Amino acid sequence: xxxxxxxxxxxxxxxxxxxxxxxxxxxxxxxxxxxxxxxxxxxxxxxxxxxxxxxxxxxxxxxxxxxxxxxxxxxxxxxxxxxxxxxxxxxxxxxxxxxxxxxxxxxxxxxxxxxxxxxxxxxxxxxxxxxxxxxxxxxxxxxxxxxxxxxxxxxxxxxxxxxxxxxxxxxxxxxxxxxxxxxxxxxxxxxxxxxxxxxxxxxxxxxxxxxxxxxxxxxxxxxxxxxxxxxxxxxxxxxxxxxxxxxxxxxxxxx
Numbered sequence: 529x530x531x532x533x534x535x536x537x538x539x540x541x542x543x544x545x546x547x548x549x550x551x552x553x554x555x556x557x558x559x560x561x562x563x564x565x566x567x568x569x570x571x572x573x574x575x576x577x578x579x580x581x582x583x584x585x586x587x588x589x590x591x592x593x594x595x596x597x598x599x600x601x602x603x604x605x606x607x608x609x610x611x612x613x614x615x616x617x618x619x620x621x622x623x624x625x626x627x628x629x630x631x632x633x634x635x636x637x638x639x640x641x642x643x644x645x646x647x648x649x650x651x652x653x654x655x656x657x658x659x660x661x662x663x664x665x666x667x668x669x670x671x672x673x674x675x676x677x678x679x680x681x682x683x684x685x686x687x688x689x690x691x692x693x694x695x696x697x698x699x700x701x702x703x704x705x706x707x708x709x710x711x712x713x714x715x716x717x718x719x720x721x722x723x724x725x726x727x728x729x730x731x732x733x734x735x736x737x738x739x740x741x742x743x744x745x746x747x748x749x750x751x752x753x754x755x756x757x758x759x760x761x762x763x764x765x766x767x768x769x770x771x772x773x774x775x776x777x778x779x780x781x782x783x
């Protein structure tokens with residue numbers, strides 16, 4: 529699209545220079561093809577009130593920190609291998625079918641430095657996930673106010689995180705709906721779908737390690753589980769910040 533635009537015009541949403549009744553995004557150099565036809569006249573303060581500022585701030589700084597904790601957790605689990613050996617012992621006890629044999633106790637790393645790290649990683653993951661759900665619902669409200677076409681409703685977007693198998697795809701499709709259809713950052717959501725699929729491989733390799741007692745499967749679980757967990761957290765943070773920047777750019781044109 530060609531349209532005369534003053535130099536040094538900041539990126540953002542503006543009244544369509546082509547003369548339509550909608551809004552068109554200017555990326556700092558060119559006008560995009562996407563036009564938003566419906567805006568519900570929300571000023572910037574109203575838009576900002578839809579998203580909890582504390583949740584946004586914590587997501588920016590806690591998500592990378594959680595990635596580090598999860599990574600250390602994986603490393604400690606791999607080095608100790610307590611869960612692996614005791615779970616395999618239970619499998620062998622079941623296979624033996626000897627009712628008189630003592631039942632092996634499942635040992636987990638719950639004490640000392642390792643236990644502290646494992647518990648911190650779990651708490652950090654739960655905390656950032658709860659904040660993500662709150663942020664997602666409020667940001668979906670924001671996206672609806674901005675007139676973005678959303679194929680997944682706000683409520684389904686939240687519940688999709690808890691639906692087995694579907695949670696490899698639907699949550700990230702819901703997040704991509706919070707951006708305009710032509711926004712390049714939507715690609716991050718599709719990359720996330722592929723990365724989360726790696727978690728399924730990690731789960732299967734963990735099951736294979738426990739059943740077979742093979743350290744090779746245990747190593748595969750560590751490599752795939754560690755890399756996908758950290759990648760998901762960092763990519764999710766990148767997508768969140770992109771959504772925030774987009775909504776604020778549109779909001780400023782309405783304020």
